[in-house]
Amino acid sequence: MKKLLLPLVLGFSSAVVSVSCFAQSQSQFTTEPNSVASAQIKQALQAKLSKLDGFSADFSQRVIDAEGQEIANGQGQLTVEKPNKVHWHTQSPDETLIIANGETLWFYDPFIEQVSIYNFDQALANTPILLLSSNDDKLWQGYRVLQVQSSFVIESLDEQAHVKALQLKFVNDKLDQLVIFDATGQISEISLTMKASDSTPSIFEFEIPQGTHIDDQRQ
Structure with missing residues (x-):
């Protein structure tokens, strides 16, 4: 089965700051953190996300990239609704x-006319940003949450995960920036500009265009 690594990542204004903060968080927790403190941090983050x-x-x-060089940039739109709905x-x-x-x-790529299809829980293992769309505690069991300065780091417990961590920054309790760190040392940054939601239920469904190659990865 293919490993799923989706570009659902948001970040700080500086990749260097993000790398530094994440490195600090790793060094601070070279041993297993106190389970009570860890649970409290996770609950604090979940409380913030529950308001969204x-x-x-x-x-x-x-x-x-791992050397700190920008290798790509892009623009787009993101809509998230609970429970477990994302349109990117x-x-x-x-x-x-x-x-x-x-x-x-x-995951649809119109250039190569291909759509890859995954179970939601299967996708979550390598796409922690999907946690933003859920209040389900069971979906959080594969992650621990650290607090680094004014941000939260959602770290995968799976040593084989392609996405190692997702860092979230809030400004006045509003989600402002996130950054994903992958196993190769690459960072994907995204800066958000919030806008009024005009979503309809249909944007969370996908009708496969005629002639599209289907790569069905569901188990």
Whole structure:
């Protein structure tokens, strides 16, 4: 089965700051953190996220390699609704579409005319940003949460995970920026500009265009 690594990542204004903060968090927890403290941090983050019934935002994205060099950038729109619904439309430089309806996730690349299909729980293992759309404690069991300065780090407990951590920053209890760190040292940054949501239920469903190659990864 293919490993799922989706570009659902948001970040700080500086990749260097993000790398530094994450490195600090790793060094601070070289041993297993106190379970009570860890649970309290996770609860604090979940309390913040529980206030987000959903949101729509324009985004700008930067991809930074392990040497700190920018290797790609793009723009698009993101809409999240609870429970477990995501609509991620990257418009440039190459169009891609990621849609989750709570049970199924579709990843559509119109350039190569291919759609990959995953179970939602299967996608979650390598796409922790999907946690933003859920209040289900069971979905959090594969992650621990650390607090680094004014941000939270959602860290995968799976040593084989392609996405190692998702860092979230809030400003006045509003989600402002996130950043994902992958196993190769690459960072995907996205800055959000919130806007009024005009979503309809249909945007969380995907109708496969005629002639599209279907790569069904559901188990």
